[in-house]
Amino acid sequence: MxxxxxxxxxxWKVLATSLILGAGLPALFxxxxxxxxxxxxxxxxxLCFAVVLIGVxxxxxxxxxxxxxxxxNFDNVYPTVVDKG
Amino acid sequence: MPGEQCPPPEAVRRARRDDAGVTETTVILLLVVVTALGFDFTNGFHDTANAMATSIATGALRPKVAVLLSAVLNLVGAFLSVEVALTVTNAVIRIQNSDGTPKPDLIADGGSALLLIVLAGVIGGILWNLLTWLLGLPSSSSHALFGGLIGAAIAGLGWSGVNWSGNGEKLDGVLGKVVLPALMSPVIAGAVAAAGTWIVYRITVGVAAKFTDNGFRWGQIGSASLVSLAHGTNDAQKTMGVITLALIASGEWSDTGNIPLWVKISCALAIALGTYLGGWRIIRTLGKGLVEIAPPQGLAAESAAAAVILSSSHLGFALSTTHVATGSILGSGVGRPGAKVRWAVAGRMVTAWLITLPAAAVTGALMWFVADLIGGAGGAALIFAALLGLAGYMWLHSRKAPVNHDNVNDEWEAPVGSAV
Structure with a gap:
C-alpha cells in the first residue's frame, strides 16, 4: 500500500513537471x-527559440x-549544479 | 549457510585460487559476460524505435542517419553514466547486499550459484527481447531483464529470493520499481504528449506548411536526440552493473565503488552497435502502425518522452523508456484533431507489456532448472548453447519477411513484416 x-x-510531480517541459516547450517552439x-x-x-534552447x-x-x-538545484531560482544529496 | 560470516575478500580470493572449481567458475563468468553484452546489444536495437521511430516516419531524418545519430548519442550517454549501477538487481531480487557485494552464501562455492542465477536470468531477458522483436512489438527491455532475473531467482532461491515490495520506506521491489511505474508512466507520457500535440496544432493553425515543416523537422531531431542520450545513460548502466556483480562474485573484482573500464567500454559499444543495427520491425510498428505521425506530433511525442524520462529519474521514479515513448506516440495520436489511432495495434502492444515480465521470468526459471540439472560449467554451457540456437532460429525466421531501412516506412495496411 x-x-x-x-x-x-x-x-503527479512527474506529470506536473512534464506538462511544463514536455508540452510547454513544444508549445513555445x-x-x-x-x-x-x-x-x-x-x-x-x-526569443521563443532561445527559451526552448535554454530548456534543452x-x-x-x-x-x-x-x-x-x-x-x-533550483533553490536559488536559477539552476546550480550541486552534489546529489 | 545463511548467517555465515562473509570472509574477507583477500582470503576468499586466495582460497579460490587453490580451489579445483576455479576454472569452472571462470567458464561460467565468461559466459555471463558474453551473454550480458548480448543483452545490452538487444537492448540497443529493441529501443532504437523509442527515440527515432517518429523522426523516421515523418522523414525528418533518413532511416540510416537516424539510427547512426541515435547510436552515437547512446554511446556518449553510456560513458556519461559514471554513477555506479552496481545495485541494479536489488530492485527486484535478493542476491546482493545493499552495498552491492554479493550475498555470502551465494558465493560460498566460488561464485557459481550466483553466476548461474544471473546467467539464466539474462538469457531469459534476451530470448523475450528477440521474440518481441520478431513480432515487431515494442516491449520493455528493462522488464525483460528484470523478469528473467526474477524467474531465475525464484527457481534458484525460492519465492523469498525476490524483493516483492521493499520495506515500505521508499519505492522499492517488483511492485514499486517495476509494476507501478509501468502502469503509470505510459499514461502520464500519453497525457503530456496529447496536451502538447493539441496545443502545437492550435498555435500553428493556418501557418503555411513551408514554415512549419522545416521548423518542426529540427524540433523533432532535437527532442529525439535527447531521448537517445537519456536512453544511453539509463540502460547501458544496467548491464554494466550486472557484469560487475558477476566479476565480484567470482573474485575478479572487489571495488564496489567503481566499474572496470573495459566493462564500461564494452557495454557502451554493445548498446551503440545494437542501436545502429536498428530494430526496424519495432521502428515500423511505432512509427507507422500505431498512428500516422505528422511532424508536429513527432515533436510533441519525443518532447513528452524526454521530459517524463528526465523528470522521473530526477524524482527517483524508475521507469521503462519503451513504455514512455509508446505512451507518448499514442498520446500524440489522441491529441491531434482528426488523427486515427489503430487501437488494435495498441492493444497487442499493451498485451506484450503485461506478459513481458512473467514470460521472461518463466524463461529465466526454465533456464536455471536446465542448467542446475546438469550443474556447473556444463549446465551453463548448455543454456548458453540453447540461447544461441533459439536466437539463430528467430533470426532465420525474421529473414522470411525482412523489415529494413528500405521498407520501414511502407504503408501499414499492407504490412511488409506482418507478424507471425
Whole structure:
C-alpha cells in the first residue's frame, strides 16, 4: 500500500513537471515557428527559440550532471549544479 | 549457510585460487559476460524505435542517419553514466547486499550459484527481447531483464529470493520499481504528449506548411536526440552493473565503488552497435502502425518522452523508456484533431507489456532448472548453447519477411513484416 502512495506522489510531480517541459516547450517552439512565418513577429520567434534552447540545455546539463553524481538545484531560482544529496 | 560470516575478500580470493572449481567458475563468468553484452546489444536495437521511430516516419531524418545519430548519442550517454549501477538487481531480487557485494552464501562455492542465477536470468531477458522483436512489438527491455532475473531467482532461491515490495520506506521491489511505474508512466507520457500535440496544432493553425515543416523537422531531431542520450545513460548502466556483480562474485573484482573500464567500454559499444543495427520491425510498428505521425506530433511525442524520462529519474521514479515513448506516440495520436489511432495495434502492444515480465521470468526459471540439472560449467554451457540456437532460429525466421531501412516506412495496411 505504501508503494502505491509513494508512486502516486511521484506520479503527479512527474506529470506536473512534464506538462511544463514536455508540452510547454513544444508549445513555445510552435509559437516560434508561427512567429517566424511573418517578418513583423520574427524577433519574437527567435526569443521563443532561445527559451526552448535554454530548456534543452538544462535537460542536457541534468543528464550529464546526474552521470557524475551531481544534480540540478533550483533553490536559488536559477539552476546550480550541486552534489546529489 | 545463511548467517555465515562473509570472509574477507583477500582470503576468499586466495582460497579460490587453490580451489579445483576455479576454472569452472571462470567458464561460467565468461559466459555471463558474453551473454550480458548480448543483452545490452538487444537492448540497443529493441529501443532504437523509442527515440527515432517518429523522426523516421515523418522523414525528418533518413532511416540510416537516424539510427547512426541515435547510436552515437547512446554511446556518449553510456560513458556519461559514471554513477555506479552496481545495485541494479536489488530492485527486484535478493542476491546482493545493499552495498552491492554479493550475498555470502551465494558465493560460498566460488561464485557459481550466483553466476548461474544471473546467467539464466539474462538469457531469459534476451530470448523475450528477440521474440518481441520478431513480432515487431515494442516491449520493455528493462522488464525483460528484470523478469528473467526474477524467474531465475525464484527457481534458484525460492519465492523469498525476490524483493516483492521493499520495506515500505521508499519505492522499492517488483511492485514499486517495476509494476507501478509501468502502469503509470505510459499514461502520464500519453497525457503530456496529447496536451502538447493539441496545443502545437492550435498555435500553428493556418501557418503555411513551408514554415512549419522545416521548423518542426529540427524540433523533432532535437527532442529525439535527447531521448537517445537519456536512453544511453539509463540502460547501458544496467548491464554494466550486472557484469560487475558477476566479476565480484567470482573474485575478479572487489571495488564496489567503481566499474572496470573495459566493462564500461564494452557495454557502451554493445548498446551503440545494437542501436545502429536498428530494430526496424519495432521502428515500423511505432512509427507507422500505431498512428500516422505528422511532424508536429513527432515533436510533441519525443518532447513528452524526454521530459517524463528526465523528470522521473530526477524524482527517483524508475521507469521503462519503451513504455514512455509508446505512451507518448499514442498520446500524440489522441491529441491531434482528426488523427486515427489503430487501437488494435495498441492493444497487442499493451498485451506484450503485461506478459513481458512473467514470460521472461518463466524463461529465466526454465533456464536455471536446465542448467542446475546438469550443474556447473556444463549446465551453463548448455543454456548458453540453447540461447544461441533459439536466437539463430528467430533470426532465420525474421529473414522470411525482412523489415529494413528500405521498407520501414511502407504503408501499414499492407504490412511488409506482418507478424507471425
Amino acid at each position: 505504501n508503494n502505491l502512495m509513494l508512486a502516486l506522489d511521484g506520479a 510552435a509559437a516560434g515557428v508561427r512567429s517566424l512565418a511573418s517578418r513583423r513577429t520574427a524577433p519574437l520567434g527567435y 540545455g538544462l535537460g542536457i546539463t541534468f543528464i550529464v550532471a546526474s552521470g557524475f553524481g551531481k544534480e540540478l
